[in-house]
Amino acid sequence: MVRKIVMENLTCSNCIAKVERRTSRLTYVNSASFNYANQILLVDFKDDYDEDKALKEIKGIVDVLEDNIITHYYENKVEVKKTNFFLEYRFVLFGMLLILYTFSAFRIVPVINNIFGTSFSPLNDLSKTILYWIGYVFLISKLLILQVKGIKNFNIFNENTLMIIATFAAMLIGKYEESIAVVILYSFGEYLQNRAVQKSKIEVSALVDLKVEYANVLVDGKVVIKDPMQVKVGDIVVVKNGERIPMDGKIVMGSTSLNTAELTGESKLRTVHVGSEVLSGNINVGDVINIQVTQEYQNSTLAKIIDLIENATNKKSKRELFITKFAKVYTPIVVGLAGLLIVYGLIFDIQAIDDYIYRAAIFLVISCPCSLVLSVPLSYYAGIGTAAKNGILFKGSTFLHAITEVETIALDKTGTLTYGDFFVKEYSNMETLMLAASIEKFSNHPIAKAIVEYNNLPTYKVTNVKEIPGYGISGEVEGKVLLAGSKKFLANNNIEVDSEKLPIGSYTFVALNNEYIGHIIVKDELKETSMQTVRDFTKEYDTVMLTGDNENSARDIALQLGGIEYYSELLPEEKLAKFNDIRTNSVSLYVGDGINDAPLLKNADIGVSLGSATDLAIEVSDVIIINNDIRLLDKAIRIAKKTRRLSAENIVFSLTVKIIFLVMSALGLMWMWLSIFADVGVAILCVLNALRVIYQKKYLVK
Numbered sequence: 001m002v003r004k005i006v007m008e009n010l011t012c013s014n015c016i017a018k019v020e021r022r023t024s025r026l027t028y029v030n031s032a033s034f035n036y037a038n039q040i041l042l043v044d045f046k047d048d049y050d051e052d053k054a055l056k057e058i059k060g061i062v063d064v065l066e067d068n069i070i071t072h073y074y075e076n077k078v079e080v081k082k083t084n085f086f087l088e089y090r091f092v093l094f095g096m097l098l099i100l101y102t103f104s105a106f107r108i109v110p111v112i113n114n115i116f117g118t119s120f121s122p123l124n125d126l127s128k129t130i131l132y133w134i135g136y137v138f139l140i141s142k143l144l145i146l147q148v149k150g151i152k153n154f155n156i157f158n159e160n161t162l163m164i165i166a167t168f169a170a171m172l173i174g175k176y177e178e179s180i181a182v183v184i185l186y187s188f189g190e191y192l193q194n195r196a197v198q199k200s201k202i203e204v205s206a207l208v209d210l211k212v213e214y215a216n217v218l219v220d221g222k223v224v225i226k227d228p229m230q231v232k233v234g235d236i237v238v239v240k241n242g243e244r245i246p247m248d249g250k251i252v253m254g255s256t257s258l259n260t261a262e263l264t265g266e267s268k269l270r271t272v273h274v275g276s277e278v279l280s281g282n283i284n285v286g287d288v289i290n291i292q293v294t295q296e297y298q299n300s301t302l303a304k305i306i307d308l309i310e311n312a313t314n315k316k317s318k319r320e321l322f323i324t325k326f327a328k329v330y331t332p333i334v335v336g337l338a339g340l341l342i343v344y345g346l347i348f349d350i351q352a353i354d355d356y357i358y359r360a361a362i363f364l365v366i367s368c369p370c371s372l373v374l375s376v377p378l379s380y381y382a383g384i385g386t387a388a389k390n391g392i393l394f395k396g397s398t399f400l401h402a403i404t405e406v407e408t409i410a411l412d413k414t415g416t417l418t419y420g421d422f423f424v425k426e427y428s429n430m431e432t433l434m435l436a437a438s439i440e441k442f443s444n445h446p447i448a449k450a451i452v453e454y455n456n457l458p459t460y461k462v463t464n465v466k467e468i469p470g471y472g473i474s475g476e477v478e479g480k481v482l483l484a485g486s487k488k489f490l491a492n493n494n495i496e497v498d499s500e501k502l503p504i505g506s507y508t509f510v511a512l513n514n515e516y517i518g519h520i521i522v523k524d525e526l527k528e529t530s531m532q533t534v535r536d537f538t539k540e541y542d543t544v545m546l547t548g549d550n551e552n553s554a555r556d557i558a559l560q561l562g563g564i565e566y567y568s569e570l571l572p573e574e575k576l577a578k579f580n581d582i583r584t585n586s587v588s589l590y591v592g593d594g595i596n597d598a599p600l601l602k603n604a605d606i607g608v609s610l611g612s613a614t615d616l617a618i619e620v621s622d623v624i625i626i627n628n629d630i631r632l633l634d635k636a637i638r639i640a641k642k643t644r645r646l647s648a649e650n651i652v653f654s655l656t657v658k659i660i661f662l663v664m665s666a667l668g669l670m671w672m673w674l675s676i677f678a679d680v681g682v683a684i685l686c687v688l689n690a691l692r693v694i695y696q697k698k699y700l701v702k
Helices: 013-024 051-063 090-116 125-139 141-152 159-172 176-207 301-310 318-348 350-366 370-389 397-405 430-440 446-454 487-492 528-540 551-560 572-583 595-603 615-620 631-666 672-678 680-690
Strands: 002-008 029-035 040-045 070-073 215-219 222-226 236-239 249-253 256-259 270-272 289-293 392-394 406-412 423-427 463-468 472-477 480-485 506-512 515-523 542-546 565-567 587-592 606-610 623-625
Touching: 002 051, 013 029, 013 040, 013 051, 013 318, 040 051, 051 070, 090 125, 090 176, 125 141, 125 159, 125 176, 141 159, 159 176, 159 350, 176 672, 318 350, 318 370, 318 397, 318 631, 350 631, 350 672, 370 392, 370 397, 370 631, 370 680, 392 397, 392 631, 397 406, 397 587, 397 606, 397 631, 406 572, 423 430, 423 446, 430 446, 430 472, 430 480, 430 506, 430 515, 446 506, 446 515, 480 487, 487 506, 528 542, 528 631, 542 551, 542 572, 551 565, 572 587, 572 595, 587 595, 595 606, 595 615, 623 631, 631 672, 631 680, 672 680
Parallel strands: 406 542, 406 587, 542 565, 587 606, 606 623
Antiparallel strands: 002 040, 002 070, 029 040, 215 222, 215 236, 236 289, 249 289, 256 270, 392 623, 423 515, 463 472, 472 480, 480 506, 506 515
């Protein structure tokens, strides 16, 4: 089972990768993945684990890497005390004051003496050196404590190690002021970096701030405030103006308008009344309504959305996985190059060995890969949050990345391109309608529902009902076999149907006791949004429609969509086979909503289901479009491409700056204090750049 473990204040990018690896190695753990933006470790535990022991051991893993990390299970509320800046950095501040005094004594006092003719005596060189070293120790004390703690737990090689070795080497060769400047800038930069990361988490979390803290439940005529987890199916919930609907349900009293923007991205208000089904997460902006709960909170739309978003980083993109692997080899390589610089100086230029040690120290400062390890996952999480804000749910950053590589798009017809709201256009005779309605009431197919709703004639008692997906339904009426379904269904039972002269539409053919009785024609309208969207898809992607509907209906819809390629009268297994033939070696995407679409949604590289889809279709899909608008698929691709571009910008920018600085330092053209920009400076800029996906507006309209 998957459990969420919160790790408040864990911001060290190198530590996060180690926490994931070390937790995954525990005998009772299958896998572990850290969600950086939420600071939650998703742990897939084996069945036989002790949760108290597990938390203790995982907390031990974190504590050897970082201080002040508050670790607890997600469902256990823990009060987090705010850290006092001055208390946390008291040694650094004291060291800065000591350094400032020493610097002023040797740099400012002589100037004052010269200007005013005074004779203040600064400290001698030995005193200056001692004070600089004392100040340096205070400044780097926090890193030293962490390093000692790490050595005790065999965590020796990290960014703290690099910073300590680099600045200590600079102090040894007399570069006191530069070494101290680097420690001060690094400490300040780390503080700014943590603030930037915290800010980014707040920005991303605000995109999907959908949580419901309470529910107003009607009990014996009185409104009682309850925790959403305590509300049961069948309870009546009262939702007032401005409140968020806590659970999925059906309105039993009142009418109002709902703001669905946070759930679907649709700014237009939705009017609802008695009998309307409403989803949790929508906000009531009108009169008070009473809702009968149809789904408990943990199974509601709102809970599923929150869970999907929080667990999204459990499936990392190829780029995130690459950066994790790259960071493991990048730092050792740079450290090795730093060592080679010193070796080169010892062999070829021993008189300038101090200069080569100085260059090597700069190498160590530059080598930290924080900018990459921080910004790339944050880019994808911000992209997932932005998509969710617009009614698009990605089940992982791997799918956000993969959707940018799509070349083939296959679309289901009914309920995807069309409304799926069938209506009876005509029928052969009353007997056909009565028989069809009698047996179709046992089916959940949209066509069956349309026939049942249309019929107002008396029906027969049907027994031994069997439904064959993609074909039709059979039963017995007064001992006679009743069949209702496709032309192929009747043909398989040796009943011939002449449908050549029938008008365009979807058909249900009816036979009783091996005799053809008649047909019912139902129609389904094409969504207005489908036309332009699909026409745009055909300009960039190989676009095809796959449907189980008859040839005439499929051709009619395909022509309205601009004459796209289509395949009709496909059974579920035939749909899958045809899709596999079409996609060849390209990245494929399939959009559907029915039970018979589930195999294809699971088989496609990316399966996209609509919000009206069956539970099975939603379960196996990789992307969910909540409000059934096919236009959001285009928006999803544009958000994904923007996210991928930002992550690429961060990678290129970070590596370019680091390579330039490394080359300059190797040539002796770099100062240590400036090299700090290649570490925390670049990291801060990359984190801020990752957030641009949240504020970029041009992909939201087309």
